[in-house]
Each structure stands twice: as structure tokens, then as C-alpha cells.
Amino acid sequence: MSLNEGDRSPPPPRDDWALFLDVDGTLTAHVARADAVVLEDRVRHVLMRLQDRLGGALALVTGRSLAALDALMRPHVPAHAACLHGVQQRPSAPDSRFPPVASTWVEEAVSLADRYPGALVEAHGPCLYLHWRAAPAAAGAMTAFARRFATGVPSHRLHIGRHGIEIRPDGMDKGMAIADFMRCAPFAGRVPVFAGDDPADEPGFVAVNALGGISVRVGEERRDSAARFRLRNPQEVLHWLAEEARGADRQGERK
Ligand SMILES: [Mg+2]
Known part of the structure; x- marks a missing residue:
């Protein structure tokens, strides 16, 4: 691996992606209390557009509980989510295993x-x-x-x-949650892409790498990350994701 591998910007979003996104530190900055995080409207807007564009193949993969995720995303409750690092999943929620x-x-x-x-x-x-x-x-x-x-x-x-x-x-992490989603519609057959910012996201990077997908670490350079691409902060993540939304807008204008 060259020294710079893992430090490149990810390619622009494509229609055939299955997109998995961490929330805190990836879509929003970290604050002292997770319940004090406020999601900017433009983030919600970009996510909704991407969800349509990807045929629904977008899931939030977070350490938050489902209740805390829904409180953050309201009024647009995400259709697909893996919460508590995959312990709680929507639509299926195999909580009872734990x-x-x-x-x-x-x-x-x-x-x-x-x-x-x-x-x-x-x-x-x-x-x-x-x-x-x-x-x-x-x-x-x-x-x-x-x-x-x-x-x-x-x-x-x-x-x-x-x-x-x-x-x-033990027995569940973000990588296993992503692999679960990739076995089912609307994710199956697509290229998995995962962006996250902390060590709990590493199993997710490993999982998408193994499936030929795209792993994106958010934050400062770190040599021990499995991620193959990097963005510096949530603002860069939004800019990256909004490329897709702007592309969709332009296509809409041409119609
Ligand atoms: Mg995070």
C-alpha cells in the first residue's frame, strides 16, 4: 500500500451504489450530548434526495438507538437503519438476540x-x-x-x-449490519459504500472492502484505518453527497 492510499477523496456518487452512512461525526459534528445534536435541514434534504436516487438503497448505520436516530431525523424517519452498531435494525429488528x-x-x-x-x-x-x-x-x-x-x-x-x-x-458490529443489508433488496447487487469517522466504523470499512465497495473515513489521516478514501469533516461529506443531489437536479431540469 502506498503511503497516500487511504487519503484520497472518494469518487462522486453513482446510481448503482448502496450507501451506508454513520451519523455522529460523519453527517454532524460531535457535541458533548448526543441528544443535543441538531441536524441541518440541508443534510436531511440531501439524504432524502439520495434515497430516491438510489432506489431506497440508503441506510444509516449508527451507535445511536433507533429512538434517538428517529428523534434526530424527524420528520423524515429513515426506512433503513442499523442502530446500536447493528444490534437494532430496521426493517427487521432482531433485538431479542441480545x-x-x-x-x-x-x-x-x-x-x-x-x-x-x-x-x-x-x-x-x-x-x-x-x-x-x-x-x-x-x-x-x-x-x-x-x-x-x-x-x-x-x-x-x-x-x-x-x-x-x-x-x-459481542457478535454484532457495523460490518455485520452492512453485510445483512447487502443480502436483501434494495441493497443486494449494488456497490456498497460506507462512510464513518471512528474506530467502531472499521468493521464497516472492512465489510465494504471485502464486497468490492468504497470505504470512506471522515477525520484526520490515520494509518491504521482500513478505509481507502478520506474526507476531512462532515462539511466535506455533505459536499460529496450533494454532488449526487445536484446531478439529480440537473437531470430533472433537462427532462
Ligand atoms: Mg461516528
Whole structure:
């Protein structure tokens, strides 16, 4: 691999793509509280146009819960989504494969977060997210809690980030979620394309690479990413995706 591979801009969108997009950090900037993110209308607009253009083959692939994703996207609720890193999927939602985290663990995490103003706990059924972006002092205690959890609940794995830890059941990731979609209409037979910004997106990059697709990392250059293309920030992502919408507009004008 040349040094520059993985640092090129992706090719312009095509009609035969199956498009998979992470949300936070990819379509919107990260903020301290995921529930405080506001999606710009133009993002919603571009996504709707792409969905039509791709015959519906567009899915959001996110760590958010379905409820949190729908709250962000309203009034346009996405038809296809893989939430909680694929643990919750729409249209099919095989939630039942993964039992919820026991309430004793959730209560302990919440009371821990209460000691650090700004620290947050999100309990989403089988997943438990610990955030300290707004409370860096909570990092040590939350990490210690997560390690204890991982020892006590071996069915789950820790996904450690700079500003938090996601505790998720083993056996599902964004790559598996994308592979699930690619087996079904309207995705099957198309070229898979996935854009995402953080380490949890790496399995998605690996999955689309394996299917001959296009992997796009959003953010600063990183040598250890499997992504073959890169955009620097959500603004560049929107610009890239809007090329498609503008193309559709121009075709519409010619008719
Ligand atoms: Mg992200």
C-alpha cells in the first residue's frame, strides 16, 4: 500500500451504489450530548434526495438507538437503519438476540455518573454507553467500572474511545449490519459504500472492502484505518453527497 492510499477523496456518487452512512461525526459534528445534536435541514434534504436516487438503497448505520436516530431525523424517519452498531435494525429488528443489561449494572453506572457533573450514561437495552466528553475527570472511574463489567458479563465487549466507552454484546458490529443489508433488496447487487469517522466504523470499512465497495473515513489521516478514501469533516461529506443531489437536479431540469 502506498503511503497516500487511504487519503484520497472518494469518487462522486453513482446510481448503482448502496450507501451506508454513520451519523455522529460523519453527517454532524460531535457535541458533548448526543441528544443535543441538531441536524441541518440541508443534510436531511440531501439524504432524502439520495434515497430516491438510489432506489431506497440508503441506510444509516449508527451507535445511536433507533429512538434517538428517529428523534434526530424527524420528520423524515429513515426506512433503513442499523442502530446500536447493528444490534437494532430496521426493517427487521432482531433485538431479542441480545438480552438487556441487568438493571443493577445500569443503576451502578448512573450513580457513578452522578458524581461527575457532565458525565453521562445511556442504557439502550443490551448496550450501555458511558460518556465523559464534558467531564474528563470521570474517565478513570468509568473505565474501572467498564472493566469490572466486562469481567462480570463475558457476553459483552468494551469499545474504548477518547471520550467514552461503549459496552456492547459481542457478535454484532457495523460490518455485520452492512453485510445483512447487502443480502436483501434494495441493497443486494449494488456497490456498497460506507462512510464513518471512528474506530467502531472499521468493521464497516472492512465489510465494504471485502464486497468490492468504497470505504470512506471522515477525520484526520490515520494509518491504521482500513478505509481507502478520506474526507476531512462532515462539511466535506455533505459536499460529496450533494454532488449526487445536484446531478439529480440537473437531470430533472433537462427532462
Ligand atoms: Mg461516528
